[in-house]
Amino acid sequence: RKVTEFFGQGPIKENKFDGFNLLANILAGKENDDGQNASSSQRSFVWDPFVDIILRPPRANYDPAKDLGHERFLLDGTTVARRDFQIKNYRGQLLQCSHWTPVGVSQYPVVIYCHGNCGSRVDAEQLLDFVLPSNISLFSFDFAGCGLSEGELCSLGYHEQDDLLAVLQYVHTCNDVTRIAVWGRSMGAAAALLATARLSCFEDPSPRANPRASPAPEA
Secondary structure: OOHHHHOOOOOOOOOHHHHHHHHHHHOOOOOOOOOOOOOOOHHHHHHHHHHHHHOOOOOEEEEEEEEOOOOEEEOOOOOEEEEEEEEEEEOOOOOOOOEEEOOOOOEOOOEEEEOOOOHEEEEEEEHHHHHHHHHEEEEEEEEOOOOOOOOOOOOOOOOOOHHHHHHHHHHHHHOOOOEEEEOOOOOOHHHHHHHHHHHHHHHOHHHHHOOEEEEEEOO
């Protein structure tokens, strides 16, 4: 394959960011103008920004008091209550969680929302209108390295699957939850598929222990 295919049609123009030209030379094994191969510092100059885009994308910064809305509110005739708390994952990192439940309903299913790599639990608010009026609760959390949870890096689903398993383990112990579904978007969908494939870790074979992953189209 031609190196130019990494950047679209046509040759790489000289007026583009120098890093692209250097990256093209590295991929092609070409020498620099001085006749030397790309140095480690040059490689770092090129690769580090690309690695950061994947492992350290812009982190969602929000104020729970403002961006998560009211702790108790009325939605299409259903009174909804939100509880915020923390769960510790298997690496000892604290995950920030929120659980919206229909008030006055003793038992209900739950949808666990898993956000994308630049997202947070705030993104789950778009599902409130769909699930709560049907007496289905909504659970959302920040993956480690995202939002307000502990951690620094994302792994596009590899470590996030363990975060989700920790959440599933917690939800599985809630006596008021009857069934569990997982709704994943982008990185969250990858984590959902990886985690639900490992559900043999649950001893209970009932439907409560068998969530389904629902990846978004962009996943």
